Amino acid sequence: MAYRPPVREHRFLLGEVLQIEQYNNLPGFAEVSMDLVDQILDEAARFAAEVLDPLNPVGDKHGCRWSDDGSVTTPPGFKDAYRKLVEGGWPALGADPAFGGQGLPAVVGLAFNEMSSAANMAFSMYPGLTHGAYSAIAAGGSDDQKALYLPKLASGEWGGTMNLTEPQCGTDLGLLRTKAVPVGDGSYKISGQKIWISSGEHDLADNIIHLVLARIEGAPAGVRGISLFIVPKFIPDADGKPGVRNQVSCAGLEEKMGIHGNATCVMIHDEATGWLVGEENRGLALMFVMMNEARLGVALQGLAQGEAAYQAAADFARERLQGRALTGPVNPDGPADPIIVHPDVRRLLMDSRAVLEAGRALLFWTALHGDLAHVHPDSAVRQKGSDYMGLLTPVLKAYLTDRGFQICSDALQVHGGSGFTEHFQASQRLRDTRITLIYEGTNGVQALDLVGRKLAANGGRAVMTFAAEIDAFVEAHQGEAATADFVTALAGVKAQLQEATFWLMQNGLTNPDNAAASSTDYLSLFALTGLAYMWAIIARIAQAKVEAGDPDPFYANKLAVGRYFLARVLPDAGARLAKVKTGAATVMALPAEAF
């Protein structure tokens, strides 16, 4: 069965969990009534299900084709779908009205992005990277640059890319070699080779705006000598239309395990004309504007693929007849029972849901804080919003992609032998999702970002605020008998997280390897705490609905999935804590040559 966008989940999160209408007094939120949300969700669901989803296997099988002239042809149907995307105004949802955008909060756009990414991840990367380029220019571009580029990028009429990686330089951008030579007229000649450039060349848009990291001649070595440039595929003419072809070209496509429908390009800049964005040698900071946004986007990809994979597995499990329920046939007139009767199949499905539903809540909750960081009048709220975005972005990126991949693998497993064939999409989901654990900073880099930077920033303010918020929640709600198990479990895992945090503070300073060696387990423990918090919030809402006699089984199901989380997912927290506290000793015990 096809992917079914989880409109009901989104409506629940935006309307009941985040209660988005309460922010009606804030810029951008003014028009965000639940009526509007419903309209957007329904339209988004239709577009994802009807336009993007059918093209997903097409993209996987055809892939992108590179020609000798450097052009790239996207899979059949992609061009038409892209035209519909632009016509529908989807890329402009969250963009600034000053540049033709609709100015909606990011948290609302997230719902569309999830659906779009679930329906067709490879396709959705084209507008996704465009939005990153939009954000970098919006953050650091001159007024002229904004006026020239932002409207085209906001609408999706032009595409955008991030040109960071070089063969010798991935995570370690200090090794970057691409050089920029000032011409004297304000422009630069950019030369160098970039690899793994997603959407680097394609036939979907009239122009492609590359955001390129390069080193201006004579700049300092390392990361302090890196600047950011705009390098358009076609240099805009006086009317702002695509003009002369620039000396940037695609030298080939990468053969990859998945996301075949997205062109992963080797890009050659051969004295290409570029313009500096922001200040000289300050390119990394601007690139991180794109990067941080992209990291939350990658977290969403992990979630989205997990959701789609879960749905397909649930469909398969309801339809495939094999064996009998241990407690007696449920389909006695048929040749066998559907495999969803088997507890170990259920376990895989429940595990997926327990993580997906709370993971989505945590992602949306964090995105709302990101919105508030920009528009709330109270500086304390803005600070908290910004702190939470910083703190939770690496947690969400690493945890939701790790688990998203696991969910895709579990979904394939539910399919049995069918899952290993390319007849079902289970294999594609698994193969597509695998990149999310790597790009925009590997999950190991996320864990290091969390323990090495985000925890310590501002004297630990973000993590202490988060802990205090949970304490206050526990204090306020521990007396509520019907959901006491959720609140008690939350208090428990929060105490474990606190113990781990203290351990890192005490032992990470004396030996930074201790923090690094424990970073991934710490990040998982952090995520489990965040999920437990979301489940406690969700459970209270659901319980109130159930007690009020609401006939929608949605609410009782939420309580059931939440209790599965407490029984079957949360016990991992103790193991994570135990591992954190062993530090680097055993991890670093072997000499490098012993591997």
Next chain:
Amino acid sequence: MAYRPPVREHRFLLGEVLQIEQYNNLPGFAEVSMDLVDQILDEAARFAAEVLDPLNPVGDKHGCRWSDDGSVTTPPGFKDAYRKLVEGGWPALGADPAFGGQGLPAVVGLAFNEMSSAANMAFSMYPGLTHGAYSAIAAGGSDDQKALYLPKLASGEWGGTMNLTEPQCGTDLGLLRTKAVPVGDGSYKISGQKIWISSGEHDLADNIIHLVLARIEGAPAGVRGISLFIVPKFIPDADGKPGVRNQVSCAGLEEKMGIHGNATCVMIHDEATGWLVGEENRGLALMFVMMNEARLGVALQGLAQGEAAYQAAADFARERLQGRALTGPVNPDGPADPIIVHPDVRRLLMDSRAVLEAGRALLFWTALHGDLAHVHPDSAVRQKGSDYMGLLTPVLKAYLTDRGFQICSDALQVHGGSGFTEHFQASQRLRDTRITLIYEGTNGVQALDLVGRKLAANGGRAVMTFAAEIDAFVEAHQGEAATADFVTALAGVKAQLQEATFWLMQNGLTNPDNAAASSTDYLSLFALTGLAYMWAIIARIAQAKVEAGDPDPFYANKLAVGRYFLARVLPDAGARLAKVKTGAATVMALPAEAF
């Protein structure tokens, strides 16, 4: 860098851990000196590294080609490698000398099988399935059938297959429809469609002997009406040479996620001529002779792919320069340090080793018990060997393939973006290995086999024997200070396993869903106990060598990896136990229509 067969590991296991020379008085073991073992290991390593390993990416990229005439062409080089395999006598290593085999214990052949499977899993499945067919005929065939088929299958001159699965019938063989009609001359006409038949058709061998499950007309419904047949591709003539072409043909190949070099066939039996093996309606028991052997073989595939993937990741981590060690540069004259300095990269590599080294030990230890079950003069030893084989086969199959896949994924992760491209073999390892969690019984089926059959068999004799053996070990060695941490940890996890076992006994009888819902977590806890036992054994041997001043760093490294296991892998046992004890309640809480 290429795959390096782990000869040192095999020599350590066979010589020092299992002390295989002590069985010199047993049939088959008589000639197994460590000199012979060394010779076999060196030859096997050469064959795997030089002949099979280079063909691995070739097989992935080319795949098998099916032609309209039903023929299948294997990837370039496979035919030549297969000829060398047969000429080298490798398939005959463990076969009965009465049929041209070398009669060596299975545990010795395991080392070759691991190397062969690691170097080229898709290729190694051709002889692997042949050996399964050999075993089924050896177990249930008539003397004439043995004389006709076993020498050809033992040598590999002819290939073999298992024809079980049909579109409506995978795990649930009771749904099988392929029918067999007696002709009257002792033969049958077999008709039906079989799918997912590995090595079902190819160009490597002069003949292919299909072992086919079918239902004799008028047989009872369900699993009690299934018989096993020999259906040769070419019916042997009076001289035992391939004669008339039989009415069994390959109607197409499956498009798969991995193992592209192995032909996964749709087989059509159109009144094909077949001969009954063993008794009417008793085919399933014979098929399980093949199946159980195959399950241990699949466990070995998971281990083998994990080992090869780990090696490639370690090589990459030593060579890729990116970033600096947190504790100060180790390659100050280079542009960056190798990424193996980063604790989170080390964690991935150490995790892999901690599981691979003890997993291999447990697999070899179990295989030795399987050998003893056949040849030991003491019936108590035979019974114990047979009990352990039954008990540990599902544990090894599920755990080593789950972890093997995880190790392949972690190895891909160490490669960063390179791992997602098809330029490195990391993607192929991941894709190839994914099938091992599914075929020969999904890992969920293994877990159910463990808790539903193997635990309860003979009043729980096998698990009680295993527990008593560990108790005796702990009792004997707990006073040894240098390795007390290993023995204490073993006692701890064994107590957790016992608690889980009691819980299953008490709660699985009242509600079988409780046992099924907890089966996978129980299986993991069982595996962790087995690995902890192996690490304790290995640690004692290594410690003695270190204390004796042995200059080989191999032994000190074993202690280091073992202590990583205690600190960083074993803590999962507590989470597994906690999950087991929650039973089916939360797993089965939702109605089927809520998924």
